[in-house]
Amino acid sequence: MEHTRPDARRPANQGPKAAARNRAALITAARVIYAEHGLNAPLSAIARRAGVGQGVLYRHFPDRTALVKAVLEENVRQVEQAAEAETATFADLLGVLTWHLTESAAFIGLLHRDQAGGRSGFREQASALSERVQHSLRAHLPQDHRLNEDDLELAVAMVSAAVTGPTREERERQARAAWRLLDVEVGPVHPFEG
Known part of the structure; x- marks a missing residue:
């Protein structure tokens, strides 16, 4: 079991600000990845380039079609x-x-x-x-x-x-x-x- 020090703090949840920033980062990353590797590029590569987890990607774009339409x-x-x-x-x-x-x-x-x-x-x-x-x-x-x-x-x-x-x-x-x-x-x- 990992113990946290009293002075160690979790980053503040930025809620909607982070959501909007993540969505924009995913769209930008998708444009780049798709331009380099085509529309069949792995969604995991897009999430990595955007600096988010795949769960965040799927929260914004439930499938490849939704992401393509957003771009x-x-x-x-x-x-x-x-x-x-x-x-x-x-x-x-x-x-x-x-x-x-x-x-x-x-x-x-x-x-x-x-x-x-x-x-x-x-x-x-x-x-x-x-x-x-x-x-x-x-x-x-x-x-x-x-x-x-x-x-x-x-x-x-x-x-x-x-x-x-x-x-x-x-x-x-x-x-x-x-x-x-x-x-x-x-x-x-x-x-x-x-």
């Missing part, structure tokens, strides 16, 4: 946040979107398969997420831009389909090349940090 939701939320920034330009938004496409290539492939009749169960969510991204982009699309509102969705789909490669750098190179072929200027490729 996709977070990606779209960050594009929306970038669109709400006072200084946001269309090129800036495309840079943030491109970062998410390159970081989340495995998810994008899943969405494309589902839209083509796959069985991953994301069809409705994919449609809703796509519409939210389109709404954010349309709000910043200059009137005289090469793309019009009708072409915008097709352009994003074409670029996302081009995001392939084993490394993040290769996927970014492919995405930039696709935007160049469409003659569309993209701002710096980075996550939104608001």
